[in-house]
Amino acid sequence: MSQIVRTQAFAVLLGLAIGLGASSNAGAQSQECLGCHLNTEGNPVHAMLQSVHGGISQSCEACHGASTGHMGQPTVDSPDISFGPRWTASPALQDSQCLDCHQTSVASHWSEALHMVNNVTCVSCHDLHVKQDPVLASGGQMAVCTTCHKTQKSGIHGRENMVRMNPPCTQCHNPHADQSPVGVMLANDSMGCRRCHNLNAMARSDKVSARVKGFHRAMESGDMTCLGCHKGVAHGDTEAVEPFIPLPVNELELNLFDPGGSDAEWLVSEHPGSQPLRQGTNCRQCHRGEEAELSAALGGPEPRIRPLTVDFASNNGQLLTRLSWEGDRADTRVSLMWGFGDDAALRRGGCWAACHDDMRGMRFDKGKPKYLWSALSQRRALNQPALTKPEDVLAQDLAAGRFAELWTVDLESGALRVDALLEKPHRIATGAITAAVEFANGRWTATVSRPLAPSKPLLAVEPGRSYTFGAALHGKGRNDGDHWVSLPMTFSTDRDDTDFIAH
Secondary structure (H helix, E strand, C coil): CCHHHHHHHHHHHHHHHHHHHHHHHHHHHCHHHHCCCCCCCCCHHHHHHCCHHHHCCCCHHHHHCCCHHHHHCCCCCCCCCCECCCCECCHHHHHHHHHHHHCCCCCCCHHHCHHHHCCCCHHHHCCCCCCCCHHHCCCCHHHHHCCCCHHHHHCHHHCHHHHHHCCCHHHCCCCCCCCCCHHHHHHCCCHHHHCCCCHHHHHHCCCCCHHHHHHHHHHHHCCCCHHHCCCCCCCCCHHHCCCCCCCCECEEEEEEECCCCCCHHHHCCCCCCHHHHHCCCCHHHHHCCCHHHHHHHCCCCCCCEEEEEEEEEEECCEEEEEEEEECCCCEEEEEEEEEECCCHHHHHHHHHHHCCCCECCCCCCCCECCCCHHHEEECCECCECCEECCHHHHHHHHHCCCCEEEEEEECCCCCEEEEEECCCEEEECCCCCEEEEEEECCEEEEEEEEECCCCCCCCCCCCCCCEEEEEEEEECCCCCCCCEECCCEEEECCCCCCCEECC
């Protein structure tokens, strides 16, 4: 057994041993919390108290702080340190609670880890309110890690039929430090590879040359890893999935999917990725390439996806946006909503930044039109209504361009509607913006032309800035919330870190 494996096993056994006599103590320290957060079977608090953390006398206060304000007004004030779903502390504050205990052990190099640098927090991967944290179980690691690391879904050497036999991700990678597997494999004698590959047998095999036999014998010294010779063979082809970092192009085909009845409130509270979203993650980090699966999971009807080709270009001071797709006369309109990338809700959620549960046709229908969260002084939650900012503040936001520009093209008439979306859609005269629609050989094309630097209130497309957009396609007989939408995408005129570049 390697030193790393022995250490991890000892830590788990120690926690379990302490837990045999201390779980009741942890419950006693948390009685005030348990008045509302019931310690009953099936409740997350009950599961946590039965876990290793509950077993080492960890009261609720140990992670969430004294939270006296929250105990006095639990629906108004957040805990001192909250991990969601309603309130979310900063990533640094969340991590500090874990590092109080773990910085001297498994997380000693967390400040250097790529996960930390990229705003991934401890609770992005770890779940404390269960009896067994899935990412600490060898059989559950891959499901957690491949949420973001799509290439690894096909397993070692890209052999999907062998995924069940794959080693845990942490036998080759240290997620709490430098992501390079070399250091981990030196420490555990290439354990990840040796689960399947017998070095002694390979050193004696007649199927390899004498030189290769020598290399495999040298591995017994413990000073080398399999990666010293075998490079780039562990996982599938990285070209098979969308990359983490976009490579800007003028034209790209997107898969629009049916979002079902999902809305912004669901996105940041009930859906499994709500925690990373609240911390700043974009939908595409987890869901790129999974549009068909998303549509099926959210209950959308057939067809699950609609491919839409988007093309951005700039010419003679004009921004040209062309949207084209295969369809029929049943398609009624196509929309594109975009705005500055510094709008957090728009950057993270795209179309969901304007889709809320109290809108017309949604689950808590209050008859509201589309609106941006940035227009609110209070979000709707726990029976508290959504409250918009005062009229004078909204007027200032509109004048300053703090809104999303929404284009809607009616496919039958070719008419273009342009709105400044804030607390509601504000109609903008379309004189500076034109649209052309064509249907030929079963394919629609809608082209929108607008100045890069128009007069206000239209938004300016400026060099050096990133813009986020979402596209939507509506079919005959479908209401406003029943359509196909894209994940949030980005464009610019000159940057190398956006999905599209208009030049």
